[in-house]
Amino acid sequence: MIFFNSDYLEGAHPAIMQRLMETNMDQSVGYGCDPYCDTAREKIRAACQAPDADVHFLVGGTQTNTTVIASVLRPYQGVLSAVSGHINCHETGAIESTGHKVITLPSDNGKITAQQVEEYVKWQKYDESSEHIVQPGMVYISHPTEGGTLYTKEELTAMYEICRKYELPLFVDGARLGYGLTADSSEMTLPELARLCDIFYIGGTKVGALFGEAVVIMNPALKKDFRCFMKQRGGMLAKGRLLGVQFDTLFTDDLYFKIARHANEMAYQIRDIFVSAGYQMLFESDTNQQYPIMPDAELEIIGKEFGYEYWERTDPTHSGVRFCASWATTQENVDALRAAVHALKK
């Protein structure tokens, strides 16, 4: 059985494991105040060309989204998000558990537009019963989105301008940021992305680490007491050095980007396998997640040898499913998938 279900099927990239072994017996203070975290923070600041940014390490995505959003909003405010946004769909109401509404905007491809944000803000602000409606207090997007799609530089620039116009901090969920930045169609580098938002995170869990997300706070107004939020939300790892070691490794010799690029290249082959075999794709993804629409009968056959993630029913006999590539995806496994898909078509 070969699994393409997700990008967190294996442990960590071997370079990370090696560094964890090498440093295992070192003694260090806890809670992210150790030297590994310090150098990792420095390397991330350098990679972002943001010497003044605050960098914090958390363990997982839900925790990170919840902590960031709770740190930005006032109690009566909500967060604007695509209706398909991760925080709206797949976090068991974690945002709401902190008291905030996820205000949803319709979306076909996982993205929302500056215009949608502006229209919503204007409507809320000028409605007669404005005080009775949840006030939007920030904007949440993910890059890439849940469907693997990417914001263009123009789109993100427009979004950030609108956000500044209405004083709405813009938060970019970068759980899979590496895949976005190294995609063929990517229009942005890490420093450029960092400049087009107020706060974002660089995902580790889904890009080669055992676990870990690096929050980068660009906007000074959002820095105050962030560690208190982390601790209160259970997001401050006792042996914080584990996060430091991992991100230090990922940001040494561009490992983070190499890992991500490898996954994208494997994913492009997967896309070609399906597209050339005549399948429609659910989303126009240029990143490591690919979503072919397949007949249920064929899924049953392919499912005997290959793991994929069920996404959604598209009609009574077809479904959209997800195949993911990661740092660990081998050419050999992709070739096996190619052969199996071709076999379906005979």
Next chain:
Amino acid sequence: MIFFNSDYLEGAHPAIMQRLMETNMDQSVGYGCDPYCDTAREKIRAACQAPDADVHFLVGGTQTNTTVIASVLRPYQGVLSAVSGHINCHETGAIESTGHKVITLPSDNGKITAQQVEEYVKWQKYDESSEHIVQPGMVYISHPTEGGTLYTKEELTAMYEICRKYELPLFVDGARLGYGLTADSSEMTLPELARLCDIFYIGGTKVGALFGEAVVIMNPALKKDFRCFMKQRGGMLAKGRLLGVQFDTLFTDDLYFKIARHANEMAYQIRDIFVSAGYQMLFESDTNQQYPIMPDAELEIIGKEFGYEYWERTDPTHSGVRFCASWATTQENVDALRAAVHALKK
């Protein structure tokens, strides 16, 4: 200037004011444990033909919705509601402030169906990532709805059956319950409605009281420690007797229903004024709120003499607006409105 903006423009029905005056100097214990509350509870139980129901008095609607929903749900659960439901649109995220997601179902006329609920529950329950999705823990409907529409007996029966099948308590927001029960097209009496849900409230604020909502808990499993929830949420009035006196008066000699019927009759005249003058209505309301769609130019004219509530834009030159009747609406004022609308058409 004559106002039709809402059904809470005046103070209270004179019979209530009189009773408040008469009892003003009596001494009583606080927090709803006084004799006025006791007799009011008895009269409400009798009106519901529900001798075992628990009855509690709260001050306002947002408070009541928040307290009831927080008392029913577990922290990881949400409440199913029409996307147009009051709790989703007009309570500044009060439900989310208690940690719960409002899970929205699409609706054209303010109502949701048993089938929608069942489909959602099945989808959530059998989704591969079920634990990552907010679990529906109850169903919220209002009767009448925000648009003044009514559930038929068949619809409500089907809804309650589905709710019991999936162990989802059904909560009916009855902020305007009186108007619903006394509508021409009403298919249900108060005892019948009480039997078709687990918990509901009888609105006072919008039906003749100074303020006050009477929560009726039909399902014994929902009764435990409800007063603790009330106190914690700031919903336990120190001089609880004020609520007891008001509801005692409303449920003496059917005053609650007489008030509501009067308002409906005034509203039917208002509906006739607009329909006979050729206006479309935004909702098919058979209750005290009527929503004509009018050209903006005419609204400007009518707005010089009459207060109405702006509801929504329907096209670039037309808007849906709300005219409400209440216990205090006079024939004289309705006649004035009739004359003004006729004048527009000349």
Next chain:
Amino acid sequence: MIFFNSDYLEGAHPAIMQRLMETNMDQSVGYGCDPYCDTAREKIRAACQAPDADVHFLVGGTQTNTTVIASVLRPYQGVLSAVSGHINCHETGAIESTGHKVITLPSDNGKITAQQVEEYVKWQKYDESSEHIVQPGMVYISHPTEGGTLYTKEELTAMYEICRKYELPLFVDGARLGYGLTADSSEMTLPELARLCDIFYIGGTKVGALFGEAVVIMNPALKKDFRCFMKQRGGMLAKGRLLGVQFDTLFTDDLYFKIARHANEMAYQIRDIFVSAGYQMLFESDTNQQYPIMPDAELEIIGKEFGYEYWERTDPTHSGVRFCASWATTQENVDALRAAVHALKK
């Protein structure tokens, strides 16, 4: 049976009831935007000599404390309070329900000192694990306290200086403020008190109104979007005019202070009854609540004719109990109490 249990045993002062009757049929917009609220706000600003203060009307005390505290704190902060503070003891964890810890300081007489606050802040700030300890974000005191005691001008001045030094907003719970300001030993006027804190409220429920608390925001930094907090917490009354009418009446011709002074004078008589009969008092109260310590056997006798509130056991055979006076307390009833207490001693 004559009740001295609390200061909210009756309805409202007759002047308030009369105004509510007179205005009952007027039409007005909702949610505190009506002309009655406007004039009441003006009168309160004038009484406070604070033309720039924001004034908001809420229904009850728990609601007010919760809303104010939630509006001031960041999520990881707590509120410093005497261990005997109302918010710590008698609100069913309402503060905690909004996510905040009540950080308690020891107190014998219901008061806390500037020095206690400073010591706590310094300890938390300089502790090695500062981020792991709840950060104090504001100070809560009540004036008078739960035991009826009063802050001196010197004490409150010192407290406010410390609060400003450490940027901790000072909130004064004035549920019984009138009794404090009109006590024989009061060292402060309303304008003076207003200048010695950041936000406070003028209690109506316990000082002659049917219900209602007037929040006065002195510190401009705390004004933003307060109405959103009110609405979200269920504290925005639909017929807000009821609060406007009541506070307008209370702040016309000094009625608020006259009511409070009357109650204090009755309370001083009650104090004299007990003190002259040789009873110890639980607190040195100079306001409308008096707390004699009585043998349980005598309490049983007195309890047959007079209502009081049980406070606490002081030894196996004695208890501290509360007798309250209010605007409605009559000389006749106090005389009856005097006779009964004298009878005990024969």
Next chain:
Amino acid sequence: MIFFNSDYLEGAHPAIMQRLMETNMDQSVGYGCDPYCDTAREKIRAACQAPDADVHFLVGGTQTNTTVIASVLRPYQGVLSAVSGHINCHETGAIESTGHKVITLPSDNGKITAQQVEEYVKWQKYDESSEHIVQPGMVYISHPTEGGTLYTKEELTAMYEICRKYELPLFVDGARLGYGLTADSSEMTLPELARLCDIFYIGGTKVGALFGEAVVIMNPALKKDFRCFMKQRGGMLAKGRLLGVQFDTLFTDDLYFKIARHANEMAYQIRDIFVSAGYQMLFESDTNQQYPIMPDAELEIIGKEFGYEYWERTDPTHSGVRFCASWATTQENVDALRAAVHALKK
């Protein structure tokens, strides 16, 4: 520099690191549904002699305490704890952030008694204003306590009986459980402890793992939907296998207990070093944390070569400090400490 500050200064026990390396390239599903977690759960159930217990893996202590407590309580309930309890002092108000009050009971040595719990429950239950006081909904203790002290079997039995009598689930925080169970004075085995509470956790972070806490739910009533709580609170690790591998290793060949026993033996030597040198100890700890009271002048000297954790000032010139042992503490380092302490006394 040699550090004795805490028991989480190093990475993980080498056996754990080796297993993480060996399994690194295996593919597995996420979120704790993998085979490693399954076998770890089986081994923990076996070690507890509790075949029906539910076992869940979380990442850290604050997260675990918060998730467990939020899963047990109703919104208006609080958790009884020693005033020195970790949840009350060192988690930045994490419990309160979920809406619950930590109800504190006084304690000298970190422990609370069955009698204290019973007295509190009776007082709250029979107080006249019972509904206005936070209802205790569960009891939290830690074993060992913050000061390293241990409950005797008799004490814990009495506590659990009282808890069952009043239907209060008993939760044992076992962040350092291994040290408690392998102490010289321990009166309980793991199966015995499991039978004397409703829910507890076996700490990994502080007992040899990189991170991880294993929650064991003994009481069937507390099992429902626990994974939803975990996900919502950000406590469900994507690569859950990391927790499975670690606990599987810890519960193979009694590694967990061997690690803990080693630490205790090192700690007993540390205790002897200080006691034999004439120092008083702050707590009577029989576990891996030792708390000598030392003159500040000597602390300055010892601090140049040895790391310790500052605990509290005991008088103007003395402080209580903490020296911890762990699986990684070497005889060599303890000998160095011995020499240094002896040197102080010359």
